[in-house]
Amino acid sequence: GRKERVQFDKITARVSRLCYGLDPDHVDPAAITMKTISGVYQGVTTIQLDDLAAETAAYMTVTHPDYAILAARIAVSNLHKQTKKQWSSVISDLYHYVNPRTGKPAPMISDETYNTVMKHADELNSAIVYDRDFNYQYFGFKTLERSYLLRIDGKVAERPQHMIMRVAVGIHGEDIEAAIETYNLMSNKYFTHASPTLFMAGTPAAQLASCFLIDMKDDSIDGIYDTLKTCAMISKNAGGIGLNVHRIRATGSYIGGTNGTSNGLVPMLRVYNNTARYVDQGGNKRPGAFAIYLEPWHADVFAFLDLRKNHGKEEVRARDLFYALWVPDLFMKRVEENGTWTLMCPNECPGLADVYGEEFEALYEKYEKEGKGRETVRAQKLWYAILEAQTETGNPFICYKDAANRKSNQKNLGTIRSSNLCTEIMEYTAPDEVAVCNLASLALPTFVDIQNETYDFKKLHEVTKVVTRNLNKIININAYPVPQASKSNFRHRPIGLGVSGLADAFLALRMPFDSPEARKLNIQIFETMYHAALESSCEIAAELGPYETYPGSPVSKGELQYDMWGVTPTDLWDWDSLKAKIAQHGVRNSLLLAPMPTASTSQIMGFNECFEPYTSNIYSRRVLAGEFQVVNPWLLKDLVDRDLWSDNMKNRIIAEGGSVQRIPNIPDDLKALYKTVWEISQRQIVQMAADRGAFIDQSQSLNIHMKEPTMGKITSMHFTGWKLGLKTGMYYLRTMAASAP
Incomplete structure (x- = not known):
């Protein structure tokens, strides 16, 4: 491009234009220009200048929260400068992409999506509101830019609004009205689909599901390596994996075919560990991730608990896997009464993983009486080994096998043998069925009515119904990585609705996280979502019929989740008439709610993760310009409003490790609101x-x-x-x- 001198006023004018609606007492465009110019070097491009200005503004966020908005605006307007405005021509560029190394066409958009967009170009182009790109905070926008927006030859080609419309059309195809409805709700931050859906929707071979749960096919070389290949195929397509290994024989167990003895779980898991490292999710977007589930009666359980530890011999470690225990009530009872616990080999004591509750207890105690166990230990000895591993490594995760099965709407299928990578999915698996879950999360702060200081349950109900319909469409169009996955998903049609920003919703309504008001709102939010999802699922069933394995499920007998818990809902929604509707039409989905961690998507939205409290009121972020502090935006605003914010205050909060509890001039009402999770x-x-x-x-x-x-x-x-x-x-x-x- 042209060369010109860097002009102070020109940069200031550009930054000033982006300061509309921000607090003029605190936001100073000239200060940003000063700092930006100090980083200028010979031959710097205007694009690099903008990057520098955006980072500078982000750096100044600790002086006032409006700088975070300004930083995002500079970064977004910089991207707008470098990308095409018209969505249909961006789609055309992505579709007609040719790999420069091979000269072969390498379309990044599927034929269906391309044809739909070309056919309805005017309507879709005019539905896009580019100003909504300016609603992202700097870090959320940077996350999108880094991993989500599609690129041509390494250069970002999509704007955030383009990505959202790609997802909407990718899901809804020719149903333009539904696509535009989804676009509007997502771009106004009412909800978001899960990362794999944002990455892949509208692209060729779009694998949109987040989680997969796998049953070890068989305790044999064939079974172990077939299952390994299944894991690799899924991991390649951006899925996280939960795998149960309860039925793999223990160390020293007899192997009939070779007249030898088994080496047990550890060497096998090292092979799985190396596959997880080798096959990342979708080519470096995220590392491959497998969680391995084991019931605590398995004779290799002590070695299993050591696998993630930092010290110890390399050959008995597998540190890239995640570990989880699938804990029967009987183990907890034995720990509580300081009883004994018998370790067994599934080859010598078969069937324990296939039963739960009283049936499990009867079978386990029968094997104990018959003396079939390998060794008997004090239950608390194993318990302390579990706690020690958790203290050192954060693993193993704990899921309760009996609660997961007793209170499952899939209990008519058989025993559920594991959860998934993030412990929120509880689905039935079998050697010929890989369970799948498609996820989306509702952004809870968006439903706060700030004017009236109330929560808009009606809108939450409405949007939950839309998202339920979307996830049903995703089940139909998803490109499943293995046939066992499509088989399972079409039979049972489970979906997972979650949330982000519960902590922000509480703060917006001035409720401390641990207050009675927050406890009540927490219940009513999830009542609303469960009611809406069931109602939506029932409406789809009225049109298309219930899911295949519905007959015999608890819901088919009028038994909902809260019935299995013995809980009575509040009077917010009419459950009786919903149950009557379900009795008439059934439901389209076996499972509906699964609040997941939302690690990346909540960052894009600019909200706190899922239903967690804030972990700190101040934390560090690294960018190219260096490391800088980010303050909880709600606290920052409160302190600025009360004239309590200063450099001194910032340093005090940093010195307190992100806590405000011991800072004398912070009032008690703020101390109650801003307790951290610790x-x-x-x-x-x-x-x-x-x-x-x-x-x-x-x-x-x-x-x-x-x-x-x-x-x-x-x-x-x-x-x-x-x-x-x-x-x-x-x-x-x-x-x-x-x-x-």
Whole structure:
């Protein structure tokens, strides 16, 4: 391009144009220009200048929250400068892409999507509102730019609005009205589809599902390597995996074919570990991720608990896998009464993984009486080994096998043998069925009516119904990585609705996370979502029929999730008439709610993750310009409004590790609102999980945070969750030392 001198006023004018609606007392365009110009070098491009200005503004966010908005505006307008405005011509460029190395066509858009867009170009182009790109915060926008927006020869070609419309048309195809409805709700931040859907919708061979659950095909070389290939195929297509290994024979078990003995789980899991490293999800978008589930009666359980530890011999470690225990009630009872626990080999004591509840207990105790176990240990010895692994590595995750099965709408299919990578999906698997879940999350803060200080349950209900319909369409159009996955998904049609920004919704309504008002709102949000999802699923069933394996399920007998928990809903929604409708038409989906971690998508939206409290009120972010502090935007606004914000205050909060509890001039009402997760009783967190659990027919990714974990504290937390009936007792154990801000 042309060369020109860097002009101070020109940059200031450009930045000033983007300051509309921001606080003029606190946001100073000239200050940004000054700092930007200090980073200028010979031959810098205007694009690089904009990048620099955006980072500078982001850097200044700690002085006032409006800088975060300005940073995003500079970055977005920079992208707008470099990309085409007209969506249909962007789609055309992506579709007609030719690989420069081979000279062969390499379309990035599917034929169907391309044809739909060309046919309805005017209507779709004019539905897009580019100003909505300016509603992203800087880090959310940078996340989109880094991983989600499609590129041509390494250069970003899509704008965020283009991506959202691609997802909408990718899901709805020729149903233009539904596509535009989805576009509007997503671009106004009412909800988002899951990362794989955002990455792949509208592209050739679009694998849009997030999670896969796999049953080990068979305890044989064929079975183990067939299953490994299935894992590789799924991982290649951007899916996270939950795999159960309860039925793999233990170390020293006899192998008939070779007259030898088995090496047990550890060497096999090392092979799986290397596959996870080799096959990342969708070519470097995320590393491959497998969670391995084991029941604690398995004779290799002690070695299993050591696999992620940092020290120890390399050949008995597999540190790239995640580990989870699938815990029967009997084990918890034996720990509680300080009884004994018998370790068994599934080859010598078959069938334990295929039964739950009383049937499991009868079979297990029968094997014990017959002396078939390998060794008997004190139950608490194994318990302490579990806690030690959790304290050191955050794993194993804990899921309760009996609660997951007893309170499952899939219990007519057989015993559920594991959850998924993030412990929120509870679905039936079999050697010929790989369970799948398509996810989306509702952005809870968007439904707060700030004017009236109320929560708009009606709108939440409405949007949940739209998302339920979307996920049903995704089941139909998804490109499944293996045939066992499409078989399972078409038979049972499970979906997973989650949330992001529960903590932000509480803050918007001025409710401390651990207040009675927050506890009630938490329940009513999940009641609303469960009611809406069931109603929507029932309406689809009225049109297309219920899912194939519906007959015999609890819902087919009029039994909903809260009935299985023995909970009565509040009077917010009419459940009786819904049950009557379901009795008439059935439902289209076996499972509906599964609050997932929302790690990337909540960052894009600019909200806190899923249903978690804030972990800190200040944390560091690294960008090219260096490392800088990001302050909880709600707190920053409150402190600025009350004239309490200064450099001194910022440094005080940093010195306190992100806590405001011990800072004298912060008023008590703010201290109550801004307790971090380390300062909220975990009993309260577990109680809120159980409260919402009565309306969650799958499960939830429940992290537990403990500043200084002790065996006593972790034990009491696990037993509280178990007795409250949680299906997921714990996803990660997060400890303070491991995650200082």
